[in-house]
Amino acid sequence: MKRIAIDMDGVLADTTAQFLQYHERETGIRLAAAAIMGKTESIAFPNVYKWVNTEGFFRHLPVMENAQEVVQRLNERYEIFIVSAATEFPNSLIDKQAWLKEHFPFISWKNIVFCGSKTIIQADIMIDDHFKNLDYFKGETLLFTASHNAFADNGRHRRVDTWLEIEKILLI
Amino acid sequence: MKRIAIDMDGVLADTTAQFLQYHERETGIRLAAAAIMGKTESIAFPNVYKWVNTEGFFRHLPVMENAQEVVQRLNERYEIFIVSAATEFPNSLIDKQAWLKEHFPFISWKNIVFCGSKTIIQADIMIDDHFKNLDYFKGETLLFTASHNAFADNGRHRRVDTWLEIEKILLI
Numbered sequence: 001m002k003r004i005a006i007d008m009d010g011v012l013a014d015t016t017a018q019f020l021q022y023h024e025r026e027t028g029i030r031l032a033a034a035a036i037m038g039k040t041e042s043i044a045f046p047n048v049y050k051w052v053n054t055e056g057f058f059r060h061l062p063v064m065e066n067a068q069e070v071v072q073r074l075n076e077r078y079e080i081f082i083v084s085a086a087t088e089f090p091n092s093l094i095d096k097q098a099w100l101k102e103h104f105p106f107i108s109w110k111n112i113v114f115c116g117s118k119t120i121i122q123a124d125i126m127i128d129d130h131f132k133n134l135d136y137f138k139g140e141t142l143l144f145t146a147s148h149n150a151f152a153d154n155g156r157h158r159r160v161d162t163w164l165e166i167e168k169i170l171l172i
Numbered sequence: 173m174k175r176i177a178i179d180m181d182g183v184l185a186d187t188t189a190q191f192l193q194y195h196e197r198e199t200g201i202r203l204a205a206a207a208i209m210g211k212t213e214s215i216a217f218p219n220v221y222k223w224v225n226t227e228g229f230f231r232h233l234p235v236m237e238n239a240q241e242v243v244q245r246l247n248e249r250y251e252i253f254i255v256s257a258a259t260e261f262p263n264s265l266i267d268k269q270a271w272l273k274e275h276f277p278f279i280s281w282k283n284i285v286f287c288g289s290k291t292i293i294q295a296d297i298m299i300d301d302h303f304k305n306l307d308y309f310k311g312e313t314l315l316f317t318a319s320h321n322a323f324a325d326n327g328r329h330r331r332v333d334t335w336l337e338i339e340k341i342l343l344i
Binding site: 005110111113117120122123 | 175253255259260265269280281283284285288292294295
């Protein structure tokens, strides 16, 4: 059974939607998608480091569209590990565990990994929105589209825009 | 540079010493080392699952003798990752991070992994006190002696009793 390592932020969880909401709450300005496209998160949202270090930030993230049903179906055919680079934000670990338990209750604690560098991860397929994770991975890579990576391409990863697209690639 | 995956409980942290202390506090009886030798933790300490789910249990564990100085020296010659099967005990994550920060401040957040199953770990050497982790590992394995594994041997792992012994094997 092939193993898939699936990222949380920007892949299972719609961090961008929450960044936009926090930005609007703080400034009163609702940024258009086009305004942040191609920008790193810290350029698009200057207060992002404050937000992600706030208790509760990771507890209330919206789930990425179709992620639940597709991951559940993948879970029947693959060994799924949720792999999140979470140790940079010590406050996030409790929130992330509770969030997974709520939205992905079929994922066992045995299949959750909170790490820093993902170079230690051994799997067949990695789904992630960051080149820094995918570039060092030896297996098949799927780059999940996010505003920060929208215009980037190093020719090494297959881009996917939605979970339905991942379903087509891995399940059909 | 070779990568070493080092376990926490029973390897960096002296969990047995704390189990003995908790047992004495609850029962008034100080168990002798011989009384628990060769017994699984749940047989030797019937309340162990209650203890490890108590907030603070993992924050105040004594450091295993010589672990700090040997890991610091290993850190100059190897890529060190601390890998703890911690997601079974959601309350432990915050305590474990704080414990590492206090006793192993030279270990970056990038090199900490909290997981469930360690089958996802990719490294050259694994130091652990549990067969369930070492048996699935493809690289070199060092079985750190603990009361629960004292009489077990499946012929697949090199047994080490102390951190000074690990130093001799990996550094001299």
